[in-house]
Amino acid sequence: MAVPTVAAPSTGFAPTALGGVGRVVEHHWRWYRRNWRATAVSSILQPLLFLLAFGVGFGALVGSGPNAAAATGGVPYLVWLAPALLAMSAAQSAAFESTYPILSGFKWQRIYVAMASGPLTGAQIGLGVLSWTGLKMLGSGIVYVLVIAVFGGVAGPGIVVSLAAAVLTGLAVASLITAFAATVENEGNAFSALFRFVVIPMTLFSGTFFPVDRLPEWVRPVVWVSPLWHGTEIARGAALGTWTLVPTLGHLAVLLVLLAVGGVLVARLFTRRLAA
């Protein structure tokens, strides 16, 4: 019989708070390196289709009559639309990334469960997932800007600020929906209701395709709670150079508050769900 032995101390240690978030991002980056082709195709195709349909097709209908000029401030419809589309696309992909993939991480593939059985905490996992969503939106946003440029929809360097505003908008939306998804137990109707009653109305009535002052008076308070409207105001103001300081700071503050609230909820709800 061999001498009884006891294993040497483990080589593992718990990463720092930020390091743990980074490891979760790294996991998703690994996945992306394997699967980027499919993502790349859709991130080029989506802006292409939207710009063709609304910027070029619908834009020709809008024309450049006095009515249109009053709404767009005199710039071509495509130029007026493009920065808002950028924000809308970020908000939309944020909604997709934060629903079924999150449920899968808890329930189907259970990769969050695997992460939590190591030294990572629920908060690190949730915030890591959110950070990755932000990075991915930044990547597809850059592609979006390039496609806009090809169509001649870029008015000037302000579009870079529009991109930042779009990513911030997407992050605010993603944080809130990710937090919600962490409470969803099965596919049921939760996500389809979310898309039908929240995401699609938000997409249509946040001033992307027409100015919100064209809406009836009583609808406007609904617009004010839409993160996409706040993001669109910054993105468009920056791209066209029409922004003014105080309203812009107001929009920025709303988005930052939403993101902070969403981030805290994500950290708490991931922790709760992973420790039953």
Place this chain on the structure above:
Amino acid sequence: MIAARPVGAPGYGLVVSDALVQARGLRKSFGAVEAVRGIDVDVAPGEVFGFLGPNGAGKSSTMRMIACVSPRTGGTLSVLGMDPGADGPRIRARIGVVPQLDNLDAELSVRENLEIYGRYFGLPRRHVREKATELLEFAQLTERAGDTVEELSGGMKRRLTIARSLVNDPELLLLDEPTTGLDPQARHLLWDRLYRLKREGVTQIVTTHYMDEAEQLCDRLVVMDGGVIAAEGSPAELISRYSTREVLELRFDPERRPGAAALERHADRVEELPDRFLLYTADGERTQGDVVGAGFVPLSSLVRRSSLEDVFLRLTGRTLVD
């Protein structure tokens, strides 16, 4: 593969007599349901410790508390000398966990699953690359390293999950129903791997509802039922304490089935199951002769050694796997 040193070797820091896991009055409730109702457990370094019991006995709840993913409702618990409530991440960094349900990333390759998991434990990239190579060898998955997990069989996924749990060279390995759903060949291969780990000094805690698994793997085990510990000891101790050496199993034609009382004078104890009688006796062959000599005509009879299944039946009045 796992660096091991003899107990008491120079530079060895751990006090070997200290329990790696110690629980006193440990409880877990889910709302009104009490899953674990006050258990005491000590797991010594280097041993393979088992929780044996039917589904719903509280094994997995206990395991999740030891794994520091489920907060305890009451009692005290220390794992590697730390409190799971306060030091969860630090404890989890030094243990390995094989969950009941595989939670590999199906869209990553076999090798990537090992490497990325190692990164959670703060290990440098180079270290996890080398460790992954070593673990692929250990799990006999070297040829499948580049395949995605989706393409693997159930047994291979299980081996990969075990390999993954070793990426941080854990001091304590927790295995929750490690072979449920595997075919016999895959189970034996897994048992072999776990036995190698034991020889390397890795302390293991296993839950199972298979008595043969518990007998194969465990140095010491507790039988759990209804959230409490019904008995504790080595498999051999439990069998000699709660059962006889041999068991005679008799099946009768339902039309001509005798009552249990009629068989009782031929054995130390008789258990009546829906489809058969179990006669507990020191010498099965002899009891079989006595029964037939007394005029009983069983359809079939079988003499076997007592197992943990019999211990469980004695302790709880129920069979382990229904």
